[in-house]
Amino acid sequence: MTEPALAHIDLSGVGKAFRIGTQTVPVFSGLDLSIAAGDFVAIMGPSGSGKSTLLNMLAGIDSPDSGTLRIGASRLDQMGEGARAAWRAHNMGIVFQFYNLLPMLTAAENIELPLLLKPLSARERRLRVDKVLELVGLNGRGKQYPALMSGGQQQRVGIARAIVTDPGLLLCDEPTGDLDRQSADEALSMLGFLNRELGKTIVMVTHDPQAAGHAKRTLHLDKGHFIEETRAA
Numbered sequence: 001m002t003e004p005a006l007a008h009i010d011l012s013g014v015g016k017a018f019r020i021g022t023q024t025v026p027v028f029s030g031l032d033l034s035i036a037a038g039d040f041v042a043i044m045g046p047s048g049s050g051k052s053t054l055l056n057m058l059a060g061i062d063s064p065d066s067g068t069l070r071i072g073a074s075r076l077d078q079m080g081e082g083a084r085a086a087w088r089a090h091n092m093g094i095v096f097q098f099y100n101l102l103p104m105l106t107a108a109e110n111i112e113l114p115l116l117l118k119p120l121s122a123r124e125r126r127l128r129v130d131k132v133l134e135l136v137g138l139n140g141r142g143k144q145y146p147a148l149m150s151g152g153q154q155q156r157v158g159i160a161r162a163i164v165t166d167p168g169l170l171l172c173d174e175p176t177g178d179l180d181r182q183s184a185d186e187a188l189s190m191l192g193f194l195n196r197e198l199g200k201t202i203v204m205v206t207h208d209p210q211a212a213g214h215a216k217r218t219l220h221l222d223k224g225h226f227i228e229e230t231r232a233a
Contacts, residue, residue: 007072007168007201009035014067016053027053028224040195040202042212045221051205058203059094059171060084089117093162097174099154101146108142111161132160136190152183159190172204176211188214
């Protein structure tokens with residue numbers, strides 16, 4: 001699969017609803033969104049506003065019921081579930097709130113997992129893992145297990161895992177929600193570095209205004225519609 005060189009995101013007229021029992025619960029109706037390649041966007045909004053659904057569609061976990069969803073050169077709305085999963089493995093990294101690290105694997109082994117889907121030798125995988133460990137400031141900690149690491153260090157491992165395949169797009173789901181303020185600021189500084197220096201397009205869902213302040217712009221979502229945009233000073 002050919003990876004898009006730039007992760008420009010474009011949603012046009014997107015509709016999405018879920019069935020709960022006999023009821024249909026609408027989430028989006030005619031949602032539009034444009035995020036330029038290389039942007040760093042925070043999305044804020046109250047619970048139930050559609051933030052998680054939007055992130056899941058951008059990740060190719062869910063698909064729109066109507067409208068178009070394009071990332072780079074790919075139309076995710078025209079793909080089946082299997083094609084979206086393959087696209088996701090090649091084109092994006094995801095940073096989770098609770099890290100999603102496997103406790104029986106070392107930091108290096110957790111980071112290596114996405115590389116197992118690529119035609120790389122064990123040596124090539126090891127070199128990539130070492131490179132991202134150094135990039136996130138964990139050089140020499142690859143043999144540690146998650147239980148022996150702080151929350152901030154575990155999130156750095158999570159960020160390293162998200163970027164080890166060198167994706168153009170990073171999706172961050174409340175990446176500081178389980179961290180103290182200092183660890184949160186360190187993780188956000190790392191995301192800022194990846195955006196500025198490596199050109200990663202970053203979309204971050206957060207409830208934290210201080211976290212949103214690290215983004216270039218913040219979009220406010222409420223009841224399935226964007227109601228406000230603020231930009232970094």
